[in-house]
Amino acid sequence: MKSPKLSPYVLGAVLALAAPVALRAAGELNLFGWSEYVPQTVIDGFTKQTGIKVNFETYSSNEEMISKLVAGGGRYDLVQPSDYAAEAMIRQKLLAPLDTAKLTHLKNLMPEFVRRPHDPEGRFTVPYMSGTVGIVVNTEKVKTPVKGYRDVFQPRFKDRIVVLNDSREIVTWALYSLGLPINAIDAGSLANARPLVASWVKLVKVFDSDSPKTPLLNGDVDLGIVWSGEAAILWNQNKKFQYVIPAEGAHQYIDVLAIPAGAKNKAEAHQFINFILRPEVSKLVSAAFPYTNPNAAARKLLTAAELANPASYPAGGKLETFRDIGKVAADIDRLVTDLKSAQ
Amino acid sequence: MTAGKEAGPPVTDRRTAGWRAWALLAPMLAWLMLFIVVPTAVLLVYSFCERDELGRVVYTFTWDNYQRAFDPIYVRIFGRSIGYATLTAAICIVAGFPVACYIGRAREELRDRLLLLVMVPFWTSFLIRTYAWITILKQEGLLNAVLRSLPFGAGPLDLLYTPVAVMIGLVYAYLPFMILPIYGSVEKLDGALIEAAHDLGAGPLRVFSSVIIPLTLPGIAAGTLLVFVPSIAMFAITDLMGGARVPLIGNVIQNQFTQARDWPFGAALGVVFMALFAVTYWILLRFREREEAAG
Structure with a gap:
């Protein structure tokens, strides 16, 4: 490897590569996105097309992203919050309005994913991918039909259940089962939900938000309530894992792209958003992470098998996004911590 | 420096020595300052603050976080965490003491090899080793496959995501921290004392309880501290092997800084936690002093 003959060529190659990069020093984008959500091929493709260098950092929760954004000033040019987090960020003036004239592919988006309550005028956010929280059932082990939350939390499934380790999700399922609103939470509705949540947490074997598919694949549990993307991967591995949108209603999340108010490279950020909106790019995201693609033009490019995945593209059901609930979140967290530790 | 050497050892200028000592200490003091004193101060300040909607710390004074920290919910979780850590330390003593004794009394070359074996697990990341335990304990895992292949056909054990799995994980992770300090004490143990005890008519049990245990007590104490403190937090x-079913105090604190967006409350729990350790340590110290004074 250390052959001296090669070095002039190597040096020449390095110079050839470095020169154009140096010339385009202005083109840079600091992307701050979810882990396991933006394929590296898409980022490389963007750099190849535009010459813009992408610095990619990841986070694993909206809360983590917001605290780093607030602490880091203008370090990030593009972030990827979920709907309710974007709503709070808009209210706190943390996001910059978008220049929609630059987003020529905006028309590719399906109308049901834009101008949702978190950004009613669509001025700050562009949908990236969407998903739901639903029931996944190993039909080889569970023979009876499972349609809603109450079918999952039955005493006969004790220690056979995995659920997300997320206090608000768990309380939301209880609120749905009781027919209560999921976004207007107060002390009264929490008191109503408490006995139900108490009986449920006793039945759960695993609480896991990062990879709830693992205990299902390992055979340690037979059913669960998980992110639809996880369920879609399970379905791809084995058709015995069926995805069900709970009859009582389900949480839908729309993860968006948005530009922080303090961003330094806003033009590049717009370019990246427009790049993601291109059908052939959006298709690559779907292939790597089988969530629900909000891009109508991209959906036309998906394979029949991808579109037939019931977790990625569920057939209807009552879906609602989360709204920012502010400080009640602390009461929810306390309730679930209390009930878990009371076991 | 060369000039100092020529001056020779007998003349010791006190002021220069002091200055040199400080210079030598400086890196450690800076390290302590930067990574212990400052973060602790930040934690203390945060614990008296409020938070806004986005979870940002707002600098207005409040006692609320401490009031909440002593809510029965969290007191119970504190209690359970202490229970888990105590049990871990106890199992580590019982399992680690014989091992440490054996290594300490072994021939030198064998001893070095055995010590290496104790330390080999540290060459792999802690998380990877925890995932390895998941592979062993899961329902369709290694352990159950071995059990199934036995002639008596023991049924599959449901171990993963239970408190037993958490205990296995904790004892596995911290056992070396018990073995090494005890080994240090055992190695220094004077064989002549044990022989003398035998000569004076003490049985093996008596030798163990009256000679070996008291002489290795410093090692046991150090090991207990090294196991107890990290396992409590x-x-x-608990997340990976226990399925996050039963929260321990470490989980609650971690959750405040991530999902719950409540750094001030997390900080308050952290401060209470540290205070608990400080008080325990102080009581132990007083206890020992009194014992020394009495004996």
Whole structure:
């Protein structure tokens, strides 16, 4: 490897590569996105097309992203919050309005994913991918039909259940089962939900938000309530894992792209958003992470098998996004911590 | 420096020595300052603050976080965490003491090899080793496959995501921290004392309880501290191997800084936690002083 003959060529190659990069020093984008959500091929493709260098950092929760954004000033040019987090960020003036004239592919988006309550005028956010929280059932082990939350939390499934380790999700399922609103939470509705949540947490074997598919694949549990993307991967591995949108209603999340108010490279950020909106790019995201693609033009490019995945593209059901609930979140967290530790 | 050497050892200028000592200490003091004193101060300040909607710390004074920290919910979780850590330390003593004794009394070359074996697990990341335990304990895992292949056909054990799995994980992770300090004490143990005890008519049990245990007590104490302190705050093992079913105090604190967006409350729990350790340590110290004074 250390052959001296090669070095002039190597040096020449390095110079050839470095020169154009140096010339385009202005083109840079600091992307701050979810882990396991933006394929590296898409980022490389963007750099190849535009010459813009992408610095990619990841986070694993909206809360983590917001605290780093607030602490880091203008370090990030593009972030990827979920709907309710974007709503709070808009209210706190943390996001910059978008220049929609630059987003020529905006028309590719399906109308049901834009101008949702978190950004009613669509001025700050562009949908990236969407998903739901639903029931996944190993039909080889569970023979009876499972349609809603109450079918999952039955005493006969004790220690056979995995659920997300997320206090608000768990309380939301209880609120749905009781027919209560999921976004207007107060002390009264929490008191109503408490006995139900108490009986449920006793039945759960695993609480896991990062990879709830693992205990299902390992055979340690037979059913669960998980992110639809996880369920879609399970379905791809084995058709015995069926995805069900709970009859009582389900949480839908729309993860968006948005530009922080303090961003330094806003033009590049717009370019990246427009790049993601291109059908052939959006298709690559779907292939790597089988969530629900909000891009109508991209959906036309998906394979029949991808579109037939019931977790990625569920057939209807009552879906609602989360709204920012502010400080009640602390009461929810306390309730679930209390009930878990009371076991 | 060369000039100092020529001056020779007998003349010791006190002021220069002091200055040199400080210079030598400076890196450690800076390290302590930067990574212990400052973060602790930040934690203390945060614990008296409020938070806004986005979870940002707002600098208005409040006692609320401490009031909440002593809510029965969290007191119970504190209690349970202490229970888990105590049990871990106890199992580590029982399992680690014979091992440490054996290594300490072994021939030198064998001893070095055995010590290496104790330390080999540290060459692999802690998380990877925890995932390895998941592979062993899961229902269709290694352990159950071995059990199934036995002639008596023991049924599959449901171990993963239970408190037993958490205990296995904790004892596995911290056993070396018990073995090494005890080994240090055992190695220094004077064989002549044990022989003398035998000569004076003490049976093996008496030798163990009256000679070996008291002489290795410093090692046991150090090991207990090294096991107890980290295992009480552990959150990764309870999440990964316990299925996050029963929260320990480490999980609660971690959750405040991530999902719950309540840094001030997390900070308050952290401060209470530290105070608990400080008080325990102080009581132990007083206890020992009194014992020394009495004996």
